[in-house]
Amino acid sequence: MDQNKRKRVVIIGAGFGGLWVARELSGSDYDVIIIDKNNYHTFLPLLYQVSAAEIEPEQIASPVRFIVRNFANVRFIRGQVGEIRYRDKVVICLGQQIAFDYLVIATGSVNNDFNIPGVLQYSFPLKTLDDGMILRNHILTCFERASFVDDNKQRKRLLTVVIVGGGPTGVEFAGALAELISGPLKKDFPELGNEAITIYLIEAGENLVGMYGGVLSEYTKFQLEKKGVKVLLNSAVSKMDKTGVYLKDGTIIETETVVWTAGVKGQLVKNDLNADILPNGRITVDEYCKVPGYDDVFIIGDLANFLHNGKPLPMIAPVAIQQGKYVGTLLKAIQKGKRIKQFKYIDKGGMVAIGRNKAITQIAGLKLKGYIAWIIWIFIHILYLIGFKNKLFVMINWIWSYIFFEKSVRLILPRCCDNPNGDACLQRGRICKE
Amino acid sequence: MDQNKRKRVVIIGAGFGGLWVARELSGSDYDVIIIDKNNYHTFLPLLYQVSAAEIEPEQIASPVRFIVRNFANVRFIRGQVGEIRYRDKVVICLGQQIAFDYLVIATGSVNNDFNIPGVLQYSFPLKTLDDGMILRNHILTCFERASFVDDNKQRKRLLTVVIVGGGPTGVEFAGALAELISGPLKKDFPELGNEAITIYLIEAGENLVGMYGGVLSEYTKFQLEKKGVKVLLNSAVSKMDKTGVYLKDGTIIETETVVWTAGVKGQLVKNDLNADILPNGRITVDEYCKVPGYDDVFIIGDLANFLHNGKPLPMIAPVAIQQGKYVGTLLKAIQKGKRIKQFKYIDKGGMVAIGRNKAITQIAGLKLKGYIAWIIWIFIHILYLIGFKNKLFVMINWIWSYIFFEKSVRLILPRCCDNPNGDACLQRGRICKE
Structure with a gap:
């Protein structure tokens, strides 16, 4: 027994x-x-x-x-x-x-929507694999729709992305999205011409990636702005609805795409x-x-x-x-009847990628930025990714996009809440799951 | 102008x-x-x-x-x-x-359901990328559920897959599925032990891949049976319902998974x-x-x-x-005001893979089977696949599964019609799209 x-x-x-x-x-x-x-x-x-x-x-x-x-x-x-x-x-x-x-x-x-009205209904989360795919589908669908609408105001709405939250996820996504748009999507959608595609990054605090502070925060902001991201600091969201995002200072940003990484x-x-x-x-x-x-x-x-x-x-x-x-x-x-010491966290630092060749890292108190930080970022992420084939495929994709300024396959995979003639997902991809 | x-x-x-x-x-x-x-x-x-x-x-x-x-x-x-x-x-x-x-x-x-009752509601098509993912999700979900149910009859239903149609798609899928199950899934689900997992391939005609006929048809049947696939020839489906598949000869096969490749x-x-x-x-x-x-x-x-x-x-x-x-x-x-001849089809032959090391091909009247046919099959498919990176990734996946008897990532990606505690998709993944 x-x-x-x-x-x-x-x-x-x-x-x-x-x-x-x-x-x-x-x-x-x-x-x-x-x-x-x-x-x-x-x-x-x-x-x-x-x-x-x-x-x-x-x-x-x-x-x-x-x-x-x-x-x-x-x-x-x-x-x-x-x-x-x-x-x-x-x-x-x-x-x-x-x-x-x-x-x-x-x-x-x-x-965490911090009980801000409309966040749950009108923004895209980025917490699960499914969230990731729904957001990809949605952004690509907005571009497809923008290429076909005649109404300027509607086109502008479709080509505006608002990212709320200037922490690591918001910063990394803003950087990657700016590169997706300025590179492959510009080539994919020549009909959009010099159309104003706008990415906003909205942060309630005084700094992006506030935990790093000082030089690294400022570097991050500078690099994102160089890529064309509009960074709004000290800007809190008061509500969202289907029009877009309402800031506490009264600004309204019209958009169909709000990404919520604020907590x-x-x-x-x-x-x-x-x-x-x-x-x-x-x-x-x-x-x-x-x-x-x-x-x-x-x-x-x-x-x-x-x-x-x-x-x-x-x-x-x-x-x-x-x-x-x-x-x-x-x-x-x-x-085994042994005693064990209490849990002790060892802070190994952190890192945030800002896109091509650029990252910030803080390791053992040492703050790095730029190319070397980016190489460390790549190395650490590949190291921790589970599965050898995943490591290999991710590496190939990164090298590929590095050499050819190309991104991986830009597919809008159908989902049951999709409607190819209209919105990617009328419910912003989430509510129909529940 | x-x-x-x-x-x-x-x-x-x-x-x-x-x-x-x-x-x-x-x-x-x-x-x-x-x-x-x-x-x-x-x-x-x-x-x-x-x-x-x-x-x-x-x-x-x-x-x-x-x-x-x-x-x-x-x-x-x-x-x-x-x-x-x-x-x-x-x-x-x-x-x-x-x-x-x-x-x-x-x-x-x-x-084409040939107006057979239940086909549209109760079988999985294999015609679009979405169909392909829904079927993958469903099969993996059946295995997950089988690993948890106590009822023997229910477990057997979950572990029975019926493929209707012995043409190229039916044959290729039966071969690939048999290898997925006997290889990776057996290792993934040790709790299922020597449980009877059954794959049926049902064909209304006298032969599998009838267009090739004779030796190649018989070779195909022999190879699939060697992999454990139960091939039923001269067997027509009379109807389907949530219990499973009803054949014209009165046989009832209980299953949750019917794949329709019959036309x-x-x-x-x-x-x-x-x-x-x-x-x-x-x-x-x-x-x-x-x-x-x-x-x-x-x-x-x-x-x-x-x-x-x-x-x-x-x-x-x-x-x-x-x-x-x-x-x-x-x-x-x-x-250019030129005249052009009428369309003339050049029959370059055809080919069907039956799994690891085995295929049949008919090229310029020449019938081949076995390893050489398989190498030709691989070569032609890689050649016609669009996009260099796709070619590369597919090749790596194939080499990987060849060496390690491993299959690619076996993910059940959530969809809005999924319910993690129940059926993969109560509507068999299709109806909710319409």
Whole structure:
């Protein structure tokens, strides 16, 4: 009856956090079940390149079963967890009860609209592979429509893209989009001539990529403006509707394309845990990534509010990866009756690409910008991308677009909410999913 | 006013036929408009490999604007043609009237259900890139669900795939699917163990790939059976419902996955032409690919019923390509006041892959089977695939799967009709598009 003695770890979410727990526990004496609503892990740091038609969606996705295939003690379930019932020590998934001894919640985050009216209905998020493809479809469709309409005002609306949020995602997407438009799309749509295509990047704060500050922020702004991006700082959005974006200072930008990268909030599953949920949806965990009061429930990644020197850790991949590894190690230590130190985050720095040859990085306190930073950015992203073939294909795509000023395949793949004679998606691609 | 003297050719459809007309007319004194509801051309001969997760959808698609970019006199419109009004010499597209002097109709074909009840509702077509992705999603979802259900009967239903139609598409898909399942999926789903996964290939006639006949048909059947495919000859489908497939001999095969490759019919746009439409949807054209009675309307490809030695030409890519080139040449000759000979089809033979190392080909009367035929199949398909990067990526994928017995990325990409906790698509992925 050795089988019955094996404790079971259930991990919800196959993002960076969940996957690294599973990896760490492979070959251990636990039975591990990892649950995700998708059958693949998404390498989110490159998602913006999918929307900018730089790489193909398949290239940043890796099937979970492929990743855990050689871990004999790890099983995958594709399904959405409906509920966590701690009192019964089960999660409800696909109508069944899945028992756990230890639970790791690594469900990540969703867009935070900060209750600004219209954001959910009228903007495009950039949080999932599907979001990435819907946005690509939409932008290309706007260009197709613009090439056919006679009304100048309508054409201008179609050729205006507003990106809200001057953090890394907003900056990277703005840079990539500016290059997509000034390069391949200009060649693809000669009929648009010197038509005013406008990309706005709107940031509520004083700086782009504020976490880097000073020289790097200014460099980022300078480079984006050189590419033609209109950067509006200290500009907050007051509402959105089908006309476009309304700023607090009264400005109205008419557009069909608003991309929302202004912030995220924790995404929690319905549960009977007695945990405090912060206004940003995160749950404060203790120094072992445990939910206070529970010895068998861990939260890691974007959902976890882990206080580091009194400040919450940022919602970025390296935190999730380090916490995932840590919880895996901790669980193994528990089994062996060993004690383990509390979780310690090692800040390895960060980096943001601004397009061709340009990036900013901050590594071990060293601030770099320009070409060298860009090479480091490429190297790190290829290194962490899962799957050798994905690495290879992404590299080929990048080299290709570098040499030929060309982007990957610019396809508008049909979706059931599409209408080839009208809007890409009347519901902006999202509502019909729910 | 030279501009006004240029005659305009409108081409409906950017498949093999339409695209080759546009290519032939590039640089001519015509203004050419090519219209398609998709912004890309699909290399349909490899579509079955998308469904079998062998290659990625992007790799068999090429943006029309990319293809015609260097043809100064060719313009692309993405939209669905609602109607052809010959009396006004216009086509209606996106709510506007597009005038033509010459019209080329190259809309291809759609699935033919032969009025068998349930085919439209309960089977998966394999005619468009979207069809290919929906079928891939569905098959992978069936495996995910099978790995989780306890009911044996339900699991067996989920793991049974029925392919109807023993022509080239049915055979190629059956072979590729058998390899996907026996290779990567077996490794991905260890929990399914030695579960009976069954692939049926159902053909109403006496032979698989009947057009090749004799030795090649028998070889094809032998090779598919060796891969575990259950081939049922002389078996006609009487109806389908949500249970599965009903054969005329009373057999019922329970399944959630029926793939319909049993035949196509011409796809025509609403029009006021006085043309005879055959029961299979095709329109008989004269020896110049013209609609009888009209000097300025051409039909090419699958939609055209061109009689060659008294028999209609088959609905295959080489016919469309040759007719496209021919009509382009003819139009240029008209402009120069030259006469041109009638269209003559050159039968270059055909080929069908049966999976790893195995194919049949018939070239210039020479029948080949096995490894050499397979190498020829690979060479020809890479040669005709549009776009160098597509050629490269497809080759890498093929070499990869050849060496590692691995298939490309096995992703279930979400669609709005998906429900991660239930059916891949309750409507079998199609109805919600309409």
